[in-house]
Amino acid sequence: MLSEFDLIAHYFTRPPRHADRVPLGVGDDCALLAPAAGMQLAISSDMLVEGRHFFPEADPRLLGHKCLAVNLSDLAAMGARPLAFTLALALPEASSEWLAPFSEGMLALADAHGCELIGGDTTKGPLNICITVFGEVAPGAALRRDAAVAGDEIWVSGSLGDARLALAGYRHEIPLDDATLGEAATRMHAPVPRVALGLALGGIAHAAIDVSDGLAGDLGHILERSKVGAVLNVDALPAGSMLRKQPQELRRRFALAGGDDYELCFTAPRARHEQVLAAGAAAGVAVTCIGRVDAQPGLRLEDTSGAPVSLQLSSFDHFASP
């Protein structure tokens, strides 16, 4: 059995790679972070609990990736550039079989984004992974939830609902063949944070949020904060490649309220339509216009013909859901 200090040293301590912005990394009472002159820090924390956010038998390498990915997704939704993160970890036991792939999965994604592990904590306890991530953004440039304006177009990156489809397969809510489940599960286990897109949208988009609890609910936060309403074209929603083969009603429900998508939903002036498409192309991710912001409160659903669509949706709530 490794001691706590051996554990940290072995799997999570590396020489700082960006000594200019991380003058002091893992191993002191605090880490020291030096943001570039005049920049603000964007900060987000996410806590992932076994049995709630991931299965007990989750592949530790994918889990390491996902835990950091969901945090980077929050930075992406602010248009912030990743700098660093802390990792606090409660573990039932310190096992190398789990820690080696977990740290590799996490640090590979961290390296891909130049995001440095600068500190944290480890303790014994029911498996719980808490990451706090730091990015930088110029004053006034952050993509806030309260910045949508009536007349804006509403966009979403990538595709929606495949993670929810995989969950439905695991739960036997619907029958899925192994190939479909396997493909859909990739979206659940290995989300790709849209960091480059968030950065490319600076100065173009008004408001943004990352779609973690379901598009309708997350867009609802933008509408509420911005004191506006919206109309979505449910036929325009970019369903995931596996969800696309499912019946219409399921497709719409999972695309609108699936959860675990980690795409960006954002609004931008109509006049910037071409710039948004160019930002998506530059970031290497599809962007789809799915509706428009207006002054009438609430979120209304339409099909392509303009006919109203009624769907029973519920956004994910950690305490209210079963």
Place this chain on the structure above:
Amino acid sequence: MLSEFDLIAHYFTRPPRHADRVPLGVGDDCALLAPAAGMQLAISSDMLVEGRHFFPEADPRLLGHKCLAVNLSDLAAMGARPLAFTLALALPEASSEWLAPFSEGMLALADAHGCELIGGDTTKGPLNICITVFGEVAPGAALRRDAAVAGDEIWVSGSLGDARLALAGYRHEIPLDDATLGEAATRMHAPVPRVALGLALGGIAHAAIDVSDGLAGDLGHILERSKVGAVLNVDALPAGSMLRKQPQELRRRFALAGGDDYELCFTAPRARHEQVLAAGAAAGVAVTCIGRVDAQPGLRLEDTSGAPVSLQLSSFDHFASP
């Protein structure tokens, strides 16, 4: 049952009190923090787990205080000024009876230090409280573990071992009358982070650490990082007011390796002896010179006569300890 969003809104969302340094607080994908020009950020995370760091029946108001206090103690040990923190919380259920006093205890301490709650996460799960705290410190001014120099005096703030005495009482390792246990338990449940002292030691002390896992072990981290050794006078250790009444051997063991003290252990040049005393007086906390740094590796214990003292000590380790 409160929903997750009601819960956050009700107990943890307040208008930002320092809009200059927190342009955006709770409620977006990220919070935004604007450190003063040219300052570095000191960052620390601590995760507290039920049954490991606190008893299941712990008073929620004191627990809220303690969870933030242990993080502020890390800032104190760097000589950093508290700015803000994030709170990630896994709860078995969202109960007002627990959340109201928990948030009150935490936010009262936060307000006392001008440290703003800027974001976080809540989820259902075994009780787990993870705080990440942010302070600011001028470049080069942080009190690092690797900065002790042979010839430095070694100091400790306040008193040691009463928290460990209370634990011994709770565990029935030793008999304690109710009054003694009650008094000692205050040190366990309501630690006072030495923030003002940490700030006052800037430019005076060389190295510092907060004593959370036991003085000998924590001082050991300074020695190892600084590549020096030390001699401690065990008779000089400031035992807590309840521990002082205990037999010598217990007194020494609990003062040296008790844990949960949250005092500052620091080193400073002999020439600064009077300045250290003045810093303690200014911060309103006793500071006691307990030994000296030298070039011989390891930590050696002596009594006041200079005779070597041998004690069986073990620093707290979250995975190795039972």
